Amino acid sequence: MAKHESIKAVPTAKDFRGSVSPDWCPGCGDFGVLRALEMACAKLGRENHDYLTIGGIGCSSNLPGYINTYGMHTLHGRTLPIATGAKLGNHDLTVIVTGGDGDGYGIGGNHFVHTMRRNVDLLYVVMNNQIYGLTIGQASPTSRMGMKTKSTPFGNVEAPLNPVAMAIIAGATYVARGFSGDTRHITELMYQGMEHKGFALVDIFSPCITFNKDNTFPFFKQRVKKLEEIGHDPSDMQAAIEQGMVWGDEIPVGLFYQDTSRAPLDELEPVLGEGGPIAHRELGITKEQGDAIIKRMM
Ligand SMILES: Cc1ncc(C[n+]2csc(CCOP(=O)(O)OP(=O)(O)O)c2C)c(N)n1
Ligand code: SF4
Numbered sequence: 001m002a003k004h005e006s007i008k009a010v011p012t013a014k015d016f017r018g019s020v021s022p023d024w025c026p027g028c029g030d031f032g033v034l035r036a037l038e039m040a041c042a043k044l045g046r047e048n049h050d051y052l053t054i055g056g057i058g059c060s061s062n063l064p065g066y067i068n069t070y071g072m073h074t075l076h077g078r079t080l081p082i083a084t085g086a087k088l089g090n091h092d093l094t095v096i097v098t099g100g101d102g103d104g105y106g107i108g109g110n111h112f113v114h115t116m117r118r119n120v121d122l123l124y125v126v127m128n129n130q131i132y133g134l135t136i137g138q139a140s141p142t143s144r145m146g147m148k149t150k151s152t153p154f155g156n157v158e159a160p161l162n163p164v165a166m167a168i169i170a171g172a173t174y175v176a177r178g179f180s181g182d183t184r185h186i187t188e189l190m191y192q193g194m195e196h197k198g199f200a201l202v203d204i205f206s207p208c209i210t211f212n213k214d215n216t217f218p219f220f221k222q223r224v225k226k227l228e229e230i231g232h233d234p235s236d237m238q239a240a241i242e243q244g245m246v247w248g249d250e251i252p253v254g255l256f257y258q259d260t261s262r263a264p265l266d267e268l269e270p271v272l273g274e275g276g277p278i279a280h281r282e283l284g285i286t287k288e289q290g291d292a293i294i295k296r297m298m
C-alpha cells in the first residue's frame, strides 16, 4: 500500500492556515517555518485531518496552534514519546512534531536519541534559535561557547551539541538542516521529510530576533551553503557526518543523510501488520468493561 493512499483532494497552503494568528515577535524566524510547513503539507496533498502536529513548550512549540491540522500542545521536552504513541495508535496519520532547541535537544534529549534509534515515522522540525526564547533569553544546548545570555552574563562556558551529527549516529534515517530565511528550500526539506518512511529531522536556523543578537538573519544569510550545490551524496554516512561537523564561514544546509533501506517502527511492529490502524479497530471488550475502565481512571 502506498504511504499516502488516503489522498482525496488537492489542498492549497491556505487550507492549512490556522484561525489563530501567531503571537511571535514581529520578524521572528518561526513565521517562515510555519509558512513553509503549510506549503509542505499542501504539496504532500493529504487532507487536514490526515495530519497531526504536536508541540512541546516554547515559542516554537506553539506552532500546532497556528496550523489547520489535528494538534496537541504537550509538555516541555515530551513531544517525541507522545508522537510515537500517536503514530502507533494510528499509523495512517502523517505525524509532525515542532519544537525548539531547548525543548528537543535539552530537556527532551533522551527522547530525541531513542525516537531516532527506533526510526519512528515522523517529521521532527526543530526551530533552532540557539536560545530559550519563551523564557526570555537563557543559553540553550546549541548556544555557542562564549555567548552572553541572561543565564551566562560572562559568556557561555558549555560546548554546544551538534544535532545533525548526533541524529545520523543515533539512527535517524533522514537528516536535513535549513534556514528560515529560505522558505522555498525548507518547504522542500520538510515535504521530503514527510514523504520519507522513518524518522526525519529538519533542524532549522530560525533566528530569535529579540534575545539572540549573535545568530541573526544576516549571520546565516552570509554563511549558509546548500549541500546540493557542492555535490554531496546523502547516502554516504561518513560524508554526511563530516558535513555535519562543518561550522565556520560556511555552514552547510540541505539534506545531509538519507537511508531508505531501514523500515520504520510501525512496519516492523507485528501487531500493526494486519487490520489497519489500531485507532480504527474494535476494542474487543464489552461496553460495560469499557465503562468500568473509564470509571476507574476518572
Ligand atoms: C518541565 C519544564 N521545565 C522548564 C520549563 C520552562 N521553559 C519553558 S519553554 C523553555 C525553553 C524554551 O526554549 P526552546 O525549546 O528553545 O524554544 P523557543 O522558545 O526558543 O522557541 C523552558 C526552559 C517548563 N515549561 N517546563
Ligand atoms: S522571543 Fe524570540 S523565539 Fe520567541 S517569538 Fe520572540 S523572536 Fe521568536
Ligand SMILES: [Mg+2]
Binding pocket: 058, 100, 101, 102, 127, 128, 129, 130, 131, 132, 133, 140
Ligand atoms: Mg530555542
